[in-house]
Amino acid sequence: MTTDTDVKTDKVEKHGFQAEVSRLLHMMVHSVYSEREIFLRELISNASDACDKLRYEALTTPDLLKEDPELQVSLTLDEKAGTLTLSDNGIGMSHDELISHLGTIARSGTSAFMEQMAQKSDGKDKKDAGSMIGQFGVGFYSVFMVSENIEVTSRRAGADESWTWHSDGIGEYTLAPAAKATRGTDIVIHIKDDAKEFLDEHRLRNIIKTYSDHIALPITLVMDKDGEQKSERVNEGKALWTRPKSEITEDQYKEFYHHVGHAMDDPWMTLHYKAEGVLEYTVLMYVPSQPPMDLFDPARKSRSKLYVKRVFITDDCEDLIPGYLRFMRGIVDSQDLPLNISREMLQNNPVLAKIQSAVTKKILSELEKKAKKDPEAYATFWKSFGPVLKEGIYEDFSRRDQLMKLARFETTADKGLSSFDDYIARMKEGQETIYYITGDNINVAKRSPQLEGFRAKGIEVLYLTDAVDDFWLQMVPEYDGKKFQSVTKGVADLEDKKGDDKKDDEKKENTPEIDALIGVLKTNLEGVVKDVRLSNRLTDSAVCLVADDGDMDIHLQRILQQHQQLQETSLRVLEINADHALIKAVAAAAAKDGSVNALKDSAQLLLDQARIMEGELPEDPTAFAQRLSAVMTQSLK
Numbered sequence: 001m002t003t004d005t006d007v008k009t010d011k012v013e014k015h016g017f018q019a020e021v022s023r024l025l026h027m028m029v030h031s032v033y034s035e036r037e038i039f040l041r042e043l044i045s046n047a048s049d050a051c052d053k054l055r056y057e058a059l060t061t062p063d064l065l066k067e068d069p070e071l072q073v074s075l076t077l078d079e080k081a082g083t084l085t086l087s088d089n090g091i092g093m094s095h096d097e098l099i100s101h102l103g104t105i106a107r108s109g110t111s112a113f114m115e116q117m118a119q120k121s122d123g124k125d126k127k128d129a130g131s132m133i134g135q136f137g138v139g140f141y142s143v144f145m146v147s148e149n150i151e152v153t154s155r156r157a158g159a160d161e162s163w164t165w166h167s168d169g170i171g172e173y174t175l176a177p178a179a180k181a182t183r184g185t186d187i188v189i190h191i192k193d194d195a196k197e198f199l200d201e202h203r204l205r206n207i208i209k210t211y212s213d214h215i216a217l218p219i220t221l222v223m224d225k226d227g228e229q230k231s232e233r234v235n236e237g238k239a240l241w242t243r244p245k246s247e248i249t250e251d252q253y254k255e256f257y258h259h260v261g262h263a264m265d266d267p268w269m270t271l272h273y274k275a276e277g278v279l280e281y282t283v284l285m286y287v288p289s290q291p292p293m294d295l296f297d298p299a300r301k302s303r304s305k306l307y308v309k310r311v312f313i314t315d316d317c318e319d320l321i322p323g324y325l326r327f328m329r330g331i332v333d334s335q336d337l338p339l340n341i342s343r344e345m346l347q348n349n350p351v352l353a354k355i356q357s358a359v360t361k362k363i364l365s366e367l368e369k370k371a372k373k374d375p376e377a378y379a380t381f382w383k384s385f386g387p388v389l390k391e392g393i394y395e396d397f398s399r400r401d402q403l404m405k406l407a408r409f410e411t412t413a414d415k416g417l418s419s420f421d422d423y424i425a426r427m428k429e430g431q432e433t434i435y436y437i438t439g440d441n442i443n444v445a446k447r448s449p450q451l452e453g454f455r456a457k458g459i460e461v462l463y464l465t466d467a468v469d470d471f472w473l474q475m476v477p478e479y480d481g482k483k484f485q486s487v488t489k490g491v492a493d494l495e496d497k498k499g500d501d502k503k504d505d506e507k508k509e510n511t512p513e514i515d516a517l518i519g520v521l522k523t524n525l526e527g528v529v530k531d532v533r534l535s536n537r538l539t540d541s542a543v544c545l546v547a548d549d550g551d552m553d554i555h556l557q558r559i560l561q562q563h564q565q566l567q568e569t570s571l572r573v574l575e576i577n578a579d580h581a582l583i584k585a586v587a588a589a590a591a592k593d594g595s596v597n598a599l600k601d602s603a604q605l606l607l608d609q610a611r612i613m614e615g616e617l618p619e620d621p622t623a624f625a626q627r628l629s630a631v632m633t634q635s636l637k
């Protein structure tokens with residue numbers, strides 16, 4: 001993305017920040033954020049990523065590393081000048097990369113985040129804005145919380161030129177040619193007056209230890225001691241996942257999660273193990289506690305990182321983790337893949353396919369354990385990630401059974417989240433079917449008239465209200481030998497079910513009036529509905545619409561229509577409730593001569609009523625309003 005106000009003068013170029021960056025910088029400086037020290041973690045994290053990227057490029061172009069093979073990060077403290085300088089000898093940034101990486105935010109979800117932040121930081125909720133910064137992980141830009149201005153001088157590995165990016169974080173930045181002799185990036189931070197604590201050697205050592213101990217690179221602190229420059233290695237510099245579990249503290253796991261997942265929340269679950277056998281690999285994966293912002297991005301990208309023998313290969317590998325586990329963050333480090341594997345070679349790679357299958361199985365079985373051990377915590381997980389995990393029921397045949405066991409749903413029994421097994425255990429005597437209703441959200445589904453008869457008989461119905469539900473239901477006809485049945489489709493087989501209330505068990509018989517009404521409605525609504533019949537599922541409402549047995553469920557049809565994915569739609573069946581006062585009244589009128597014409601408007605009004613209860617508009621809203629007005633006028637005369 002280029003910026004809007006690019007001006008070049010004598011090689012010093014002025015650039016405007018992308019609007020989102022300006023807003024972010026403004027909000028960061030003006031909101032109350034107590035953990036300002038995270039800027040250092042963010043910069044060290046970027047430096048470590050830059051070294052990882054170089055190590056990967058050097059696999060195919062070894063010359064890039066030749067002159068300076070020891071990858072490292074250093075932090076130089078100059079108390080007198082009031083500066084901190086963070087240097088790395090990683091991949092570096094070219095002129096254009098400085099512009100695109102340090103002048104824009106390309107991450108999806110940024111605009112939505114900005115809007116929420118703007119509301120909070122403009123109002124009284126400055127503290128909340130601060131905690132949102134924490135959640136978003138503003139990366140490089142967080143340095144402006146502690147600095148007057150900063151200079152980034154960078155030389156891309158393999159390039160001859162270098163550039164200095166300079167900004168005080170207000171509106172614009174400059175770029176000027178530099179004379180950096182070696183590859184990598186130096187960031188000079190001019191510390192603000194109110195942030196002098198970050199010029200304190202002990203404080204710095206502590207921050208690096210806390211936040212960056214897991215970084216697999218040496219980090220040194222360079223200081224002036226009695227006129228002499230001293231440097232001291234601060235972290236262990238060993239990849240965290242290679243260390244034994246017993247030696248890793250919870251905080252170290254957490255910090256690594258923040259680094260690897262570019263996340264700021266705490267991990268909800270941590271999975272660290274080494275597989276040995278035919279294939280050898282180490283896994284350190286996390287389930288976040290908060291849904292990442294790009295969770296529903298159509299690209300469905302996984303952010304997990306692939307390493308080969310501790311060398312970072314890619315964080316953009318479709319075959320490492322299935323799309324329905326894209327919320328996982330972490331790494332897989334393989335011993336068996338060749339080090340010089342290119343990202344293209346990873347596609348359809350049999351070793352990777354085996355790793356993916358085994359890792360997926362392990363993640364799902366760990367989730368299963370969690371679900372058993374702590375159902376409440378699992379319910380929180382499910383609320384965030386269930387809709388994503390359910391995509392697997394649709395697309396991963398080999399794991400379908402395992403995923404179905406993990407699935408949870410709200411039901412008409414109002415018992416919180418239930419599994420299919422919970423539902424089956426509560427089924428009524430003689431019930432052989434798992435009933436469900438799909439809908440845009442649970443509140444809409446709860447109001448559906450089609451549920452009335454099921455409620456009256458105490459038969460539990462599952463609310464399936466994620467868009468993905470309509471799709472997996474097409475692929476999965478049953479669970480544990482029990483067929484799935486939509487309550488908005490086919491004839492409701494409620495007659496043989498014993499209800500809680502005896503009265504409801506009586507079989508509904510057509511009277512001559514009802515037969516006459518059905519005839520009148522069929523004639524008047526020909527071509528608009530597929531059929532008209534007496535309902536078994538209504539108790540309170542007069543009418544409802546259902547899909548015929550072999551047809552597509554109403555909700556799915558609506559979704560596909562909205563996305564222009566449907567060539568032909570099927571007509572619905574209009575069901576009428578013989579016990580309803582309105583139906584009784586119209587039925588009496590239907591038994592009279594000439595009723596087909598006389599009841600034209602009533603027929604249309606009944607259909608429109610059913611449509612409105614489905615959340616749809618009447619076919620012709622103006623005609624509907626006219627008919628309703630006429631009926632009201634008549635009744636008030």
Ligand SMILES: Nc1ncnc2c1ncn2[C@@H]1O[C@H](COP(=O)(O)OP(=O)(O)OP(=O)(O)O)[C@@H](O)[C@H]1O
Nearest residue numbers: 046047050092093101102137138139140141185262
């Ligand atoms: N020291 C560095 N060397 C090379 N490139 C860097 C360096 N620091 C930052 N970058 C580049 O700038 C980009 C933006 O960094 P920034 O920290 O804002 O975001 P991020 O690291 O991509 O994500 P997050 O905000 O989650 O940390 C990085 O993705 C990287 O490409």
